[in-house]
Amino acid sequence: MIELKNIQKTYREKEKKYSVLHHLNFTLQQGEMVAILGKSGSGKSTLLQIIGLLELPDEGSYHWMDKDVLKMKRKWNKMRNEKIGFVMQDYALLKGLSVYDNIAAPMYIANKSRDEIKNRVLSAVEDFQIYDLLEKRVSQLSGGEQQRVAIARAMIQRPQLLLADEPTGSLDEENAEKVMETLHKLHERGNSSVIAGILNDMCETYIFSL
Amino acid sequence: MKGMLFSLHTNKIFWKREKMLAFFYLCSLTLLLSSILLYCGESVKKASFLFCIKGGAFGILCLSIGLGFFIVWLQSIEERKEDFFVLRRIGTSKPALILSVQLEMLLFQFIAGAMAFASVSIQIYMYLRRNREQYQLYRMLGLSNGGIFVLWFGQHIVNLAITTIGFYSIMNYIEKKQFLGGKVTDENTIFFLVLYVCVYSVLVGVVYRLATIQLNRKNLKGAC
Numbered sequence: 546m547i548e549l550k551n552i553q554k555t556y557r558e559k560e561k562k563y564s565v566l567h568h569l570n571f572t573l574q575q576g577e578m579v580a581i582l583g584k585s586g587s588g589k590s591t592l593l594q595i596i597g598l599l600e601l602p603d604e605g606s607y608h609w610m611d612k613d614v615l616k617m618k619r620k621w622n623k624m625r626n627e628k629i630g631f632v633m634q635d636y637a638l639l640k641g642l643s644v645y646d647n648i649a650a651p652m653y654i655a656n657k658s659r660d661e662i663k664n665r666v667l668s669a670v671e672d673f674q675i676y677d678l679l680e681k682r683v684s685q686l687s688g689g690e691q692q693r694v695a696i697a698r699a700m701i702q703r704p705q706l707l708l709a710d711e712p713t714g715s716l717d718e719e720n721a722e723k724v725m726e727t728l729h730k731l732h733e734r735g736n737s738s739v740i741a742g743i744l745n746d747m748c749e750t751y752i753f754s755l
Numbered sequence: 756m757k758g759m760l761f762s763l764h765t766n767k768i769f770w771k772r773e774k775m776l777a778f779f780y781l782c783s784l785t786l787l788l789s790s791i792l793l794y795c796g797e798s799v800k801k802a803s804f805l806f807c808i809k810g811g812a813f814g815i816l817c818l819s820i821g822l823g824f825f826i827v828w829l830q831s832i833e834e835r836k837e838d839f840f841v842l843r844r845i846g847t848s849k850p851a852l853i854l855s856v857q858l859e860m861l862l863f864q865f866i867a868g869a870m871a872f873a874s875v876s877i878q879i880y881m882y883l884r885r886n887r888e889q890y891q892l893y894r895m896l897g898l899s900n901g902g903i904f905v906l907w908f909g910q911h912i913v914n915l916a917i918t919t920i921g922f923y924s925i926m927n928y929i930e931k932k933q934f935l936g937g938k939v940t941d942e943n944t945i946f947f948l949v950l951y952v953c954v955y956s957v958l959v960g961v962v963y964r965l966a967t968i969q970l971n972r973k974n975l976k977g978a979c
Binding site: 597599622623624625626627631633637638639640641650651654655698 | 837838840841842844845846847848851
């Protein structure tokens, strides 16, 4: 489904250069679940952001279903909205809004009908057991709850690919396990491929659940 | 109203609208109320606070409120940066984000337009109806009110200037040509106010509708 070849990415800060990805090759099949393990600063997030179309590589090619993604920038917004779900370590939620509006945000952007949005959101909150939180503002939720809302939002458009960048990074052990279980269930139940970037020192805890 | 779902005021995704509106209404209404208080000569004496800070001091006070507004607005935009970043991540195009902010500004401008017009109208009306000495106070108030709205919306200066010139012209015409009874009365002042608000509402409505259609078109199709 996804094929990255010879990906290179360098960050520049003033006169210094930091090479993060160096001739990286990566392939992901439909329905596959992959965990990317690495230390902090090893380039996990950069790779996920390139796959999630949030960053451009300096060199290399990126193919999605045999189509050159880097040559179709005009479709990136639509892909980010409909085909890719992204779960961030810092949750990346809209803090002033309710849980309902946050989960529905990608559908608002895609101009879906009110009924369709309502049905999908209600179905998602039941799946993720966050029905009680629906009317609450995101700022009133705990870390674990916020992360589940973020996953619900990432899945609301039923994307083909779910990316999770250290989804358990800022959670306690109990909540972290719940989140990993949720990702695992999502993968088992649907057709989505899942890529999770996880810190090396956490891999012993979570590699089993993956 | 499927197309309106994405717009700011229905979803509040882009703007801390409630907070900004509260500030806006409160300050504008305070200024309008003070205009009315100053209009009633006797009330001025009773409203000791306003009486003490009349003239230039009142102008400075209003200008300070205006600067306060401006800072709050900038701060709000700064806070929204994070939200814009999140919205980009979930597939909102840049043109859609920019257009959304413009739409919200348009709504504020519409409200500010009505407020500014009412304030300025009171000042000019007072100029025509009362003596020039008393007018100094109202002039300061009018200028400072205008200043606040100009600070809020750079583009609003044109609107404000046109309104003021238009009002002066109409009042001069009424007095010279003995039109509508030949005097500047409460009735013809209200007539002009209503006319202005109607024309302005229609114009803003048309522009807003066109912008919303554009927004929905650009939403997912915009270049990154």
